[in-house]
Amino acid sequence: MNQIKVLVVDDSAFMRKVVTDILQSDPAILVVGTARNGEDAALKNLKLKPDVITMDVEMPVLDGLGALKRIMKERPTPVVMVSSQTKIGGHTTMLAMEHGAVDFVSKTSGSISLDLFTIAELLKEKIKLAAGATVVIPDEMPKRDLPTVLMPPMASQIRKLVAIGVSTGGPKALKEVLMNIPTTLPAPIVIVQHMPQGFTKSLADRLNTLCDIHVKEASDGDILEKGTTYIAPGGKHMQVLEQSGEWICRLTTAPVVNGHRPSVDVLFHSIAKLKEGAVVAVVMTGMGSDGSEGLKQLKENPYCRSLAQSEETSVVFGMPKMAIRTTKVDEVVHLQDLAKRIVSSC
Structure with missing residues (x-):
């Protein structure tokens, strides 16, 4: 088995050493070089040809975001951002995900994280996942006209809900x-995006500035309104319940499901219990199988339409693939066609 070649990028010599030691403790990973800033990283990406890059966000000369843009232009390579869990760090991390970063790991103690070893296993797991990920360049995504798909009509008077589950590659998608x-x-x-506490607020705020529809991080007791998007907070499960004739968000800190909190299955199972209504269920890019079991229950509703993101446009095709294997997916759709299909399904 070939080792995963990694380039470690951080402006702190101490952090470069810490990250290198963590990664090289795994025999499947080989650190082929380090870089002290974004300019150095872009040059070494061309020279060393790593399989994966770990990238600090805040650096002199050329910061992580600038380096990422250059890398995606010169030699697209899977990048895992190493971010500080601050408001600025969270916002910059969301920008990095938009510009092609595969995933991120949060430094737990600021820019120089003395306890990064506490997330050592997570960091190694992210590197291995990134090595098998697809770097999706928007201009190179396959184009096609949507075919006509025959589905049972939704009566206009039936209340409707769109439920999306997504993980790795999610912010960009x-x-x-x-x-x-x-x-x-x-x-x-309603959206479950696998993401740590703190970063879902940055994601929601960023999307809200870009979209015509209103996007917010969900709060417990939110009444669901048409044309509004609710993103489950990191660290909390989100359910949709009916209360006094309204659909509301209920947030809980119940145990993790499928290794996640929030979990797509928790959301889907709750929606399946609603007494009335039609749902468009969407499973998008991500690792694992979260959402598949909930999708089976959702499809017991004759007014449930289910979509899965295509392999060609997924950074990681795990969640969509497992959803498709349930035979409960009505259509596999390219990323750039998903919005159109969601609208037409409502």
Whole structure:
């Protein structure tokens, strides 16, 4: 088995050493070089040809975001951002995900994280995942006209809901979808994006500045409104319940499901219990199988339409693939066509 070649980028010599030691403790990973800033990283990406790059966000000369843009232009390579869990760090990380970063790991103690070893296993797992990920360049995504798909008609008087589950590669994919959803969508949208606490607020705020529809991090007790998108907070499960004739968000800190909190299955299972209504269920890019079991229950509703993101446009095809294997997916759709299909399904 070939080792995964990694380039470690950080302006702190101490952090470069810490990250290198963590990664090289795994025999499957080989650190082929380090870089002290974004300019150095871009040059060494061309010279060393790593399989994966770990990239600090805040650096002199050329910061992580600038380096990422250059890398994606010169030699597209899977990048895992190493971010500080601050408001600025969270915002910059969301920008990095938009511009092609595969995933990120949060430094737990600021820019120089003395306890990075506490997330050592997570960092190694992210590197291995990134090595098998697809770097999706928007201009190179396959283009096609949407075929006509025959589905049972949804009566106009039936309440509608769009439910989306997504993980690795999600921020960039959600931007592509939500920017193309009109404010006239006759349904609220609820989203579970696998992401740590703190970063879902940055994601929601960023998407809200880009989209015509309103995007917010969900709060417990939110009444779901048409044309509004609710993103489950990191560290909390989100359910949709009916209360006094309204659909509301209920947030809990119940145990993790499928290794995640929030979990797509928790959201889907809750929606399946609603007494009435039609749902468009969407499973997008991500690792694992979260959402598949919930999708089976959702499809017991004759007014459930289910979509899965295509392999060609997924950074990681795990979640869509497992959803498709349930045989409960009505259509596999390219990322750039998902918004159009969601709208037409409502």
